[in-house]
Amino acid sequence: METWNLLEYAAWGVSALLALYMLVDWLRVDSTYSEDVLTSSREGELEAITEEHHV
Amino acid sequence: MAHYEAPKQSKASQLIDVLVLVALTVGALFVPLILNMAGAAKTVASPEENPTWESLGQNAVQAAQYEKLGFTPETAHDLILARFDYSFTFGALLVMIAVIVLYYWLMLRFSEVEYREVIAEKFGK
Amino acid sequence: MADIDITSKDIDGMGPHGTKVGLLRVLGPAHIWALGVGIVLVGEYMGWNFAVGKGGAYAALIACWVAGILYTCVAMIDSEVTSTVAAAGGQYTQAKHIVGPLMAFNVGLYLVFAYTMLEAANAITAGYLISVVASMTGYSGELDQRPFIILVIMFLAWLNYRGVLATLTFNLVITAIAFCAIIVLFLSTSGILGGGIMQHAALFEGHELPYGWIGVLAAMHFGLWYYLGIEGTTQAAEEVRSPARALPFGTLAGVMTLAIAATLTWYLCSGVLPWEYLGDGVNGSVAPLFDTARLSGSTGLLWFLGFGTLFATLASANGCINDASRAWFAMGRDKYLPGWFGAVHPRFRTPYRSIIFLVPIALIFALGAPLDQVITFSILSGLLEYTFMPLNIIMFRKKWPMGTIKRGYEHPFHPVPAIVLLAICATVFFAVFLGYGTQLVAMIGFYIVVSLWFHFWRYRFVNRGTQFTMPWPKPAGY
Structure with a gap:
């Protein structure tokens, strides 16, 4: 049946769109923000906060 | 103990590291398949x-x-x-046991060396 | 308590002053349950039945329960350690603080492997399901499954990219539906409501243990599949509002849910499908619950279980993307992997580079390898991880005895769970050896090679003292 062929093309199309969205957004974010801000996340944040409250 | 200062890694070197890791990963999956040794x-x-x-x-x-x-x-x-x-043969079973034990032994051994360094730097001697 | 000021602004890597963009703390216990059960529930819809093929229906049930014990130990141990070490990366971060950097690197890779392979297996199953639907609705040609496999991975990666709350709320809904589907199928075919179609005695006749007891051992291999991935709940530690409470609760509730679902699934499928058909997940029953619904003769059940299967695969792949990217991100943040991966999206607050990077990797496996191989690699990585856990808890209790640090949850009967877990892991190694010895050796060979690579090359980029981020006193014996 035709419908399933159309669905196949639709799946290809939507996949490509989603991939494109992520790629574009990724490049835009990387060029807008500095690397220092983007990779500033540090482990153990929560522990540090509780420690500040208790010590 | 002296404070260890890690070198900054260049973009190109980062890329190579990722490629090495991906190549090894894909190899581990597909080599047994290609050699037709994927049993069972x-x-x-x-x-x-x-x-x-x-x-x-x-x-x-x-x-x-x-x-x-x-x-x-x-x-x-x-x-x-x-x-x-x-x-199965007992020889093959022994080989497997040896490989697993060797792997974990290696892991714990090297980890311990690195861990002592971490603790020494973090808490001082 | 701690003899170091971990909020120091001078020491690199100390939170929270360093963090400008971090992961978002928005999740509650229900999301943890959805993450844990969501990843695993697909195991009841497909894959577990390879255990039937390995040793017959009874062997699969024994394997199911023994694996249940294994995972109870895993959940107990994990709950204790993770309620104390709450950070993205889960077992990776635990290993880093308790065993050492190389072990942590290996554990991180186990996690990424187990989840990425599982994600690939889910995408393969989803593609297959869509082709079944196509032929049921009268499509005569051969459906190209590839675009659907790619779509599944792309869509879920996109969802993960856009934020964790939406991702796991979506998971909560579809997991709940998939779980209800199993319950409804049980109620309507077991004879509790209306006529039952279960014929256990007649179907088992003459095939009780087709391989004898060695078959029971062999079945242990795929017995893990009933629960594989539940330990992934710890990956959400940095995104949960109160990790010390939500993580143990979500994980233990998850194991109980799964033990129920697994037993019901076994009961339903083995009472309807002959074991040879049920046990062959490639040429026989790819989706056993769906096949059971097919034989029930009810169109409603058929569609419900069809959607249940599809939702279960989606929920699982979704959780896998979430967990694998967290582990990859945590390793990047510590420079165990290139630091580039340690980035957080400033608006969506997700580890976006790790999510994107793992998409093509998942696609390679989903499009290039057969299902049982992918499952085996996932199980092997999981197994190596479970073998690490008893070592982990024993060292944890030794280095920081009870009372020296605050634990969110303390598991009872230590060291019994650790010893039981180690013993069951040894049994599963033997089971894997019986069928997939070559892959086992190839896999461990791979880990040995990357370990040497890490120890002699990669580790130079890692700062030593700063990677230890917990506000704990110096471990005993150092």
């Missing part, structure tokens, strides 16, 4: 000529379920008779 294939030891449900060892209920699933004795023949081969 089932084989039919003694095929039945002109199979019937009885000769395949199926009782009435079992045969009825197969028919509901759309099988005939001919099409179900391989599915029903194929068996795994669980025979």
Whole structure:
């Protein structure tokens, strides 16, 4: 049946769109923000906060 | 202990590291496949000529379920008779045990060396 | 308590002053349950039945329960350690603080492997399901499954990219539906409501233990599949509002849910499908619950279980993307992997680079390898991880005895769970050896090679003292 062929093309199309969205957004974010801000996340944040409250 | 200052890694070097890791990963999956050593294939030891449900060892209920699933004795023949081969040699078993023990030993050994360094730097001597 | 000021602004890597963009703390216990059960529930819809093929229906049930014990130990141990070490990366971060950097690197890779392979297996199954639907609705040609496999991975990666709350809320909904589908199928076919179609006695006749007891051992290999991935709940530690409470609760509730679902699934499928068909997940029953619904003769059940299967695969792949990217991100953040991966999206607050990077990797496996191989690699990585856990808890209790640090949850009967877990892991190694010895050796060979690579090359980029981020005193014996 035709419908399933159309669905196949639709799946290809939507996949490509989603991939494109992520790629574009990724490049835009990387060029807008500095690397220092983007990779500033540090482990153990929560522990540090509780420690500040208790010590 | 002296404070260890890690060098900054260049973009190109980062990329190479990722490529190495991906290549190793894909290799680990596909090399056994390509060499055809990916085991656990089932084989039919003694095929039945002109199979019937009885000769395949199926009782009435079992045969009825197969028919509901759309099988005939001919099409179900391989599915029903194929068996795994669980025979193994003790040599191979010993090799496997050795590999696993060696792996964890290596892991704990190297980790311990690195860990002492971490603790020494973090807490001081 | 701690003899170091971990909020120091001078020491690199100390939170929270360093963090400008971090992961978002928005999740509650229900999301943790959805993450844990969501990843695993697909195991009841497909894959577990390879255990039937390995040793017959009874062997699969024994394997199911023994694996249940294994995972109870895993959940107990994990809950204790993770309620104390709450950070993205889960077991990776635990290993880093307790065993050492190289072990941590290996554990991180186990996690990424187990989840990425599982994600690939889910995408393969989803593609297959869509092709079944196509042929059921009268499509005569051969459906190209590839675009659907790619779509599944792309869509879920996109969802993960856009934020964790939406991702796991979506998971909560579809997991709940998939779980209800199993319950409804049980109620309507077991004879509790209306006529039952279960014929256990007649179907088992003459095939009780087709391989004898060695088959029971062999079945252990795929017995893990009933629960594989539940330990992934710890990956959400940095995104949960109160990790010390939500993580143990979500994980233990998850194991109980799964033990129920697994037993019901076994009961339903083995009472309807002959074991040879049920046990062959490639040429026989790819989706056993769906096949059971097919034989029930009810169109409603058929569609419900069809959707249940599809939702279960989606929920699982979704959780896998979430967990694998967290582990990859945590390793990047510590420079165990290139630091580039340690980035957080400033608006969506997700580890976006890790999510994107793992998409093509998942696609390679989903499009290039057969299902049982992918499952085996996932199980092997999981198994190596479970073998690490008893070592981990024993060292944890030794280095920081009870009372020296605050634990969110303390598991009872130590060291019994650790010893039981180690013993069951040894049994599963033997089971894997019986069928997939070559892959086992190839896999461990791979880990040995990358370990040497890490120790002699990669580790130079890692700062030593700063990677230890917990506010704990010096471990005993150092």
